[in-house]
Structures are given as structure tokens and as C-alpha cells.
Amino acid sequence: MVDKRRTRSRNEGLIGEGPVVYWMQRDQRVSSNWALLYAQEQAIARRVPLMVVFNLVPHYGKATLRQYDFMLKGLEEVETKLTSLNIPFTVLVGTPEETIPAFVKKHKVGEVVVDFNPLRFVDGWKKTVGKSLSVRLTEVDAHNIVPCFVASDKEEFAAYTFRPKIHRALSEYLTKFPTLKKHPYGELGLTSIKWSKCFESIDVDESVAPVAFVSGERAAQAMLKEFIKMRLTRYHLDRNDPTLSGVSGLSPYLHFGQLSAQEVAMRVRESDAPNDAKDAFLEELLVRRELSDNFCFYNNAYDQLAGAHVWAQTTLTKHTKDKREVVYTLEALEQGETHDDLWNAMQLQMVKEGKMHGWCRMYWAKKILEWTPDPQSAIDHALYLNDRYSLDGNDPNGVVGVMWSICGVHDRAWNDRPVFGKVRYMNYSGAKRKFDIKAYIEKYGSKSTLFT
DNA sequence: ATCGGCTCGCGCAA
DNA sequence: TGCGCGAAGCCGAT
Numbered sequence: 001m002v003d004k005r006r007t008r009s010r011n012e013g014l015i016g017e018g019p020v021v022y023w024m025q026r027d028q029r030v031s032s033n034w035a036l037l038y039a040q041e042q043a044i045a046r047r048v049p050l051m052v053v054f055n056l057v058p059h060y061g062k063a064t065l066r067q068y069d070f071m072l073k074g075l076e077e078v079e080t081k082l083t084s085l086n087i088p089f090t091v092l093v094g095t096p097e098e099t100i101p102a103f104v105k106k107h108k109v110g111e112v113v114v115d116f117n118p119l120r121f122v123d124g125w126k127k128t129v130g131k132s133l134s135v136r137l138t139e140v141d142a143h144n145i146v147p148c149f150v151a152s153d154k155e156e157f158a159a160y161t162f163r164p165k166i167h168r169a170l171s172e173y174l175t176k177f178p179t180l181k182k183h184p185y186g187e188l189g190l191t192s193i194k195w196s197k198c199f200e201s202i203d204v205d206e207s208v209a210p211v212a213f214v215s216g217e218r219a220a221q222a223m224l225k226e227f228i229k230m231r232l233t234r235y236h237l238d239r240n241d242p243t244l245s246g247v248s249g250l251s252p253y254l255h256f257g258q259l260s261a262q263e264v265a266m267r268v269r270e271s272d273a274p275n276d277a278k279d280a281f282l283e284e285l286l287v288r289r290e291l292s293d294n295f296c297f298y299n300n301a302y303d304q305l306a307g308a309h310v311w312a313q314t315t316l317t318k319h320t321k322d323k324r325e326v327v328y329t330l331e332a333l334e335q336g337e338t339h340d341d342l343w344n345a346m347q348l349q350m351v352k353e354g355k356m357h358g359w360c361r362m363y364w365a366k367k368i369l370e371w372t373p374d375p376q377s378a379i380d381h382a383l384y385l386n387d388r389y390s391l392d393g394n395d396p397n398g399v400v401g402v403m404w405s406i407c408g409v410h411d412r413a414w415n416d417r418p419v420f421g422k423v424r425y426m427n428y429s430g431a432k433r434k435f436d437i438k439a440y441i442e443k444y445g446s447k448s449t450l451f452t
Numbered sequence: 453a454t455c456g457g458c459t460c461g462c463g464c465a466a
Numbered sequence: 467t468g469c470g471c472g473a474a475g476c477c478g479a480t
Contacts, residue, residue, distance in 0.1 A: 157462055158461090158462080159472075159473060160462085160463095160471070160473095240474065284473090287473095288473075311461085359474070362473090404474095410472095411472085412471095413458085413460050414476080415457085415458050415475090415477080416458085416459085422458090422460085424473095424474090425475070425476065426474085426475065426476085427476075429476090453480100454479105455478105455479085455480085456478100456479090456480105457477095458476090460472100461472105462471095462472100464468105465468090466468085
């Protein structure tokens with residue numbers, strides 16, 4: 001049985017007699033998916049068919065062809081897996097406000113199940129769709145281990161206020177996933193998805209090319225296996241050195257929901273890596289990751305200076321008039337054309353590979369604050385670049401990373417200094433102390449393979 | 453190389 | 467009401 005506390009109703013609709021539909025959004029996987037499992041459980045209890053739909057919007061946040069390509073390739077695998085389980089899968093092209101109610105009407109659907117995402121434009125779809133449906137819209141948090149709306153009932157001040165809540169709830173939610181069954185009711189329609197038509201329907205910037213990073217549930221499982229075998233043992237020692245391969249590499253898979261965070265947590269816990277390594281990784285996977293959803297869920301101004309702690313807003317506003325030593329345009333930043341060779345290398349790595357090392361994300365964003373006319377422009381620029389080029393862009397994790405770096409979200413005050421005020425400062429010599437920046441710049445600092 | 457101070461406010465203990 | 471402590475740091479003193 002799926003724990004009812006993972007679910008909440010998003011409208012006043014009533015459960016009807018017809019099929020159950022899972023409106024897949026953020027959790028684009030067949031295995032270990034509480035929303036899909038819940039939908040099947042409801043369908044079997046009512047002896048009705050189960051269907052899965054994905055609504056493909058022509059543009060999503062600031063995503064480019066790079067992210068769409070990764071996503072659609074993952075969804076092809078979803079189609080194959082669902083088909084073998086007698087669960088029809090459909091991609092609806094258009095806006096969900098129109099497509100979902102029409103689909104529900106056409107198929108006389110009795111209940112719509114949807115996964116959870118705190119980003120405001122996604123939540124807006126659910127509000128509108130929920131209102132126009134006469135049947136129930138049930139939301140299941142399939143992304144977080146402890147459901148976001150259960151973990152805390154307010155915006156958390158920092159990781160230390162959130163951590164005990166997560167750890168206390170963990171044993172109740174870290175439960176084994178039931179197996180998705182071959183669905184016993186209904187028959188598959190014969191129309192398979194025309195994926196080339198899906199690609200044609202999107203309207204995004206195609207100049208940001210797809211990257212050589214294999215998409216899908218199978219690739220995600222392989223990466224998880226490799227991480228646990230090769231890198232987890234030294235995770236606590238190597239993760240903050242961008243010249244080493246110390247990080248998990250799971251972020252794109254977690255972002256698109258091709259991998260379940262809960263499954264990752266359980267596999268890491270049962271591995272025989274040292275406890276220090278496991279603790280360091282689980283801190284990031286459980287506490288920081290889920291804290292990002294908490295921030296975006298409870299803070300309406302999650303991408304604005306107004307969303308920061310009051311002390312941070314005060315100090316940054318006070319320092320907005322400070323003279324910047326150098327100011328770069330968004331274009332100069334995007335091209336990696338600053339005076340800072342380390343920063344340029346980080347930017348170019350993201351442009352080329354679609355990813356940026358965790359430690360670099362902080363340094364990178366803080367420099368944008370230093371080099372832009374005001375904090376809100378810095379937030380906008382950092383999110384623009386991250387959401388365009390990173391495979392895991394357009395995600396609460398990226399939002400909080402930028403907000404932590406630029407306006408001290410979940411952080412505390414430090415020494416007062418120009419431009420930054422009391423927001424934690426980072427600089428080039430700090431990076432030098434920490435890792436071999438020369439090796440890093442040699443590896444990523446060249447523009448030779450760019451824009452060819 | 454190592455250490456303390458910087459600075460804010462939450463949340464628990466008393 | 468007091469007090470400990472926090473996501474990755476910096477800087478100057480020793």
C-alpha cells in the first residue's frame with residue numbers, strides 16, 4: 001500500500017467510475033515511482049484501466065533543445081516499459097490546461113493522479129486543471145523521500161532546522177517499493193508515439209546542443225551502480241575537488257525523475273562504504289535536496305531578492321550602490337569572456353558538457369553577484385545561464401544553489417565587505433588553496449570545441 | 453599550518 | 467532568557 005501521507009487532493013473533485021490516469025510530469029520513470037504505484041493501486045481497487053499521459057509543452061522554463069532531447073529520449077524508454085505492463089502511454093502536445101481536461105472527458109476518466117513539483121508555473125497548471133476537472137486531482141510526492149508537505153509545515157530557516165525533521169521522519173518513509181504489476185484491466189491502444197512529431201512540436205532554442213550523456217532509467221541505474229562501486233567510498237574526501245571525479249553524477253537523472261532519490265538512499269545505506277562517505281552523500285541527497293523543494297514550496301519569491309532572509313536583503317540593498325570593480329554583460333558571461341580564467345573554465349564546462357561541479361556552482365554564482373550592477377540582475381543572470389545550459393536546470397536545486405550563493409538563503413551573515421555586504425564571500429585564492437586550478441583550467445578553459 | 457573573529461537568529465534548555 | 471551553533475569562507479595574527 002502506498003502511504004496516504006504522500007498524497008493530497010488538489011481540487012474538490014469526486015472520484016468517478018472510469019479509468020485512472022497518471023499525469024506524469026516530474027517523475028519520468030516506471031520503477032520506484034510512488035505516483036504511478038498509487039495510480040495503479042487505485043485502478044486495481046476499482047477494477048478499471050490505468051493510463052499514463054505526459055503533456056509536452058512547447059517551452060518549459062528556460063529549457064533548450066539540450067534538456068528536451070534528454071527528456072524525450074528518457075520518455076521513449078518509459079513508453080517501452082509501460083507498454084510491456086499493459087499500461088498505455090500517451091504524449092499530449094499543447095498546454096495542460098487544455099489537453100488534460102479534454103483527455104479526461106474523452107476517456108471518461110475517474111481520477112487524475114499527478115506528481116509533485118513546487119515550481120510556480122507547474123503548480124499553476126495543477127491549480128487551473130484542478131478547477132476545471134469534475135473528478136479528483138490527486139497529487140503524490142514521488143520526488144522527495146519525506147513528502148515536502150509533510151516534512152515541514154513552513155519555510156525552513158536553514159539546513160540545521162530542517163535536518164532533524166527529515167531524520168526523524170526517515171524510518172517511516174524509507175520503505176520498500178512494491179512492484180508495479182502488469183495491469184489486469186483495459187487494453188492497449190495500438191497507436192505508438194510519434195517521437196519525431198514530439199520533437200517538431202517544441203519551440204525552443206536549438207543552438208544549445210544535446211550532450212553526450214546517456215538518458216533514461218537504464219542509464220540512471222548504471223550510473224548509480226558505478227557511483228556506489230567506484231566513487232562512494234571516497235565521496236567525503238573527493239567531492240569538493242572539481243579536478244577529481246568524486247561526485248555522484250546522478251543530478252540530471254534525479255532532476256528528470258529517471259531515478260528515484262529514495263531508491264538511491266536505500267542502495268547507498270545498504271552499501272559497505274565507510275560511514276563518513278555515506279553520511280556526507282546522504283546529507284546532500286536527503287537534507288539539501290529536499291530543503292530545496294521546501295524553499296520553493298513555501299517561499300513565493302523563491303527567485304527574487306525579496307525571498308532572502310531580511311538581514312541579507314538589508315545588507316545587499318545597502319551595498320547596491322557600491323562601485324563594482326568590473327561589470328560584465330550577460331553576453332560576456334555567457335561566452336566565458338571575463339578576466340577570471342577559472343570562472344571562464346567553469347562556464348565553458350557547463351556550456352560544453354551540460355553540467356557544473358557542485359563546488360564550482362558556488363564560486364561561479366558569487367562572482368556573478370560581484371560583476372553585475374545589482375543583486376536581482378545577478379540572480380536573473382545566474383538562473384538564465386544555469387537553466388539554459390545545465391541538464392539539471394529549471395529545478396528547485398538550481399534555484400536554491402543560486403539563492404544561497406547570491407543572497408545567503410539558508411546561510412548566515414559574515415564579515416561586511418563591498419558589494420557582498422554580509423553574504424559569504426568566496427575568492428580566487430580560496431579556490432587555489434582548495435584544488436589544482438591550473439589543471440582544471442587546462443581541462444575546461446579552452447573554447448576550441450565551442451560554437452563550431 | 454592553525455586559530456579566532458566576523459555576524460544573525462532559530463530553537464531548545466532552563 | 468540564555469546559549470550553542472550553523473553548507474562548502476576570508477583574513478590577519480601567531
